[in-house]
Amino acid sequence: xxxxxxxxxxxxxxAESIATANITINKDHEIFKGxxxxxxxxxxxxMMQIIKELTEQVVSEKLFMQxxxxxxxxxxxxxxxxxxxELTLTILEEDGLFxxxxxxxxxxxxALKLSTTFRKK
Numbered sequence: 001x002x003x004x005x006x007x008x009x010x011x012x013x014x015a016e017s018i019a020t021a022n023i024t025i026n027k028d029h030e031i032f033k034g035x036x037x038x039x040x041x042x043x044x045x046x047m048m049q050i051i052k053e054l055t056e057q058v059v060s061e062k063l064f065m066q067x068x069x070x071x072x073x074x075x076x077x078x079x080x081x082x083x084x085x086e087l088t089l090t091i092l093e094e095d096g097l098f099x100x101x102x103x104x105x106x107x108x109x110x111a112l113k114l115s116t117t118f119r120k121k
Contacts, residue, residue: 003031003046005026006026006029006050007024007026008023009021009022009057010022010023010084012057017090017091018089018091019058019089020086020088020089021086021089022086022087025042025077027040027080029079031043031046040078040079040080041077041078042076042078042079044112047077047112048071048114050087051104054089055091055100059098061098063119064119064120064121065116065117065118066118068115068117069115069116070113071114071115073111073112074111074112076111077104077111085106086106087105097117098117098119099117100116101113101115102114
């Protein structure tokens, strides 16, 4: 985990090419002291790192992000209000690359949609 104690994986279910993870963001993490004091917002780059780390767990490989497209941040993830997230990862391996489509939600709100390609390190 790149950011120690930033989030906890509560469960990770894998069914064929789809993984569903329920995580809890640590609202007391140091990163929120600067992003932003009194109004914490989960940084988008941290969400992208979480997706990478979950994909690594699913495929049992260390990965490097090769490209991303269709990155859409659709709602603010405030860890004081919505620390519990559900991430759905559709992972396809093709020619040694892992193509991932992600949807991240809290409750019924879609917070992030992302398509990315990882390669093995």
